[in-house]
Amino acid sequence: MTTLFLTVGLPGAGKTTRARQLATEHSALRLTPDEWMIPLFGEPEADGKRDVLEGRLLWLALEALKLGSDVVLDFGCWSRDERSAIRWLAELVGASCRLVYMPVDHETQRARIARRQSATPDQTFPMSEADLLHWRTLFEEPDAAELDRHEVGGPPHGWSDWLEWAADRWPSLV
Ligand SMILES: Nc1ncnc2c1ncn2[C@@H]1O[C@H](COP(=O)(O)OP(=O)(O)OP(=O)(O)O)[C@@H](O)[C@H]1O
Ligand SMILES: [Mg+2]
Numbered sequence: 001m002t003t004l005f006l007t008v009g010l011p012g013a014g015k016t017t018r019a020r021q022l023a024t025e026h027s028a029l030r031l032t033p034d035e036w037m038i039p040l041f042g043e044p045e046a047d048g049k050r051d052v053l054e055g056r057l058l059w060l061a062l063e064a065l066k067l068g069s070d071v072v073l074d075f076g077c078w079s080r081d082e083r084s085a086i087r088w089l090a091e092l093v094g095a096s097c098r099l100v101y102m103p104v105d106h107e108t109q110r111a112r113i114a115r116r117q118s119a120t121p122d123q124t125f126p127m128s129e130a131d132l133l134h135w136r137t138l139f140e141e142p143d144a145a146e147l148d149r150h151e152v153g154g155p156p157h158g159w160s161d162w163l164e165w166a167a168d169r170w171p172s173l174v
Contacts, residue, residue, distance in 0.1 A: 002065045003028075004090040005072040006083065009102035010139055011127055012113040018102055019074040028070035031057045034123070044125050055170030058086065065095040072100075078139045080146065081156060082169065088152045088162035101142050106132065 005022050007015035016032055023030035036053055037044055044050060054075060061071045077083045087097040104112075109132060116124055152162070159165040167173045 002068060002095040003070045004061060004065055004086070004095050004097045005070070005100050006077060006086055006097060007072070007074045007100050007102065008077050008083065008142055010076075010078075010104055010109060010135060011132070012109045012116065013102040013104035014112070015076055015100075015102050016074055018100060019072045022072045022100065026070040026072075028072050029061070029064045030072040030074060031061055032074040033057060034125075038123065038125075051170055052172045055167075055172035058089070058166070058170055059173055062089060062093050065090060066093050071095075078135075080140045080142070081165065083142065083146070084152050085155070085162040085166040085169065089166060091152070092163070099142060099147055101147060103141075106136065 003026070005019070005026075005028065007019050009015050016034075019030050019032060022028060033050060033054055034044070036057070037046065037050055040046075040053070041049060057075075058073070061073050064071050073086065075082070075086075077086065083099060087099075090097040110129070113124075113127055113132070117126065155162050155165040159168075163174070
């Protein structure tokens with residue numbers, strides 16, 4: 001059985017650092033959207049292209065899992081629904097999914113982002129104090145039940161299954 005590792009956490013939490021370690025430990029394919037967005041478009045969102053890019057990376061992740069490779073999907077996944085959808089899709093192709101949650105307090109986050117911005121400005125984007133505070137209000141922290149859980153609940157009302165939900169969230173998934 002192959003494993004999908006899914007990073008969860010705010011910017012600067014250390015997700016990509018951990019994702020690199022996991023990729024080495026498990027000989028896994030690591031997919032980090034910023035490593036595609038920056039060379040392709042030079043900006044993080046690029047008029048919604050990030051959603052399109054992530055859909056293709058998720059598709060690629062599922063193909064690799066089917067072919068027998070472990071995958072580290074370094075999406076950060078702030079929303080519980082995103083995490084549930086990705087877990088459901090991984091299980092659909094016969095893989096297991098492990099959430100890799102990297103909690104970070106505000107001061108640590110700010111210090112790490114500042115250090116990274118000065119050390120490797122070409123690999124990241126400027127982030128303001130206001131951005132960090134706003135993003136923290138949007139982040140849905142996974143609870144113990146979600147981190148342990150092996151069963152995924154159903155999709156939000158109005159969606160027939162998680163694939164339909166995911167194909168709306170990431171338009172290029174299917
Ligand atoms: N455990 C750690 N202790 C100290 N510094 C760390 C740790 N993990 C990561 N860092 C440093 O903090 C910075 C941010 O780490 P990283 O790029 O891995 O975060 P990220 O969660 O991937 O952020 P983003 O969401 O913006 O991509 C980097 O400069 C990294 O070297
Ligand atoms: Mg990162």
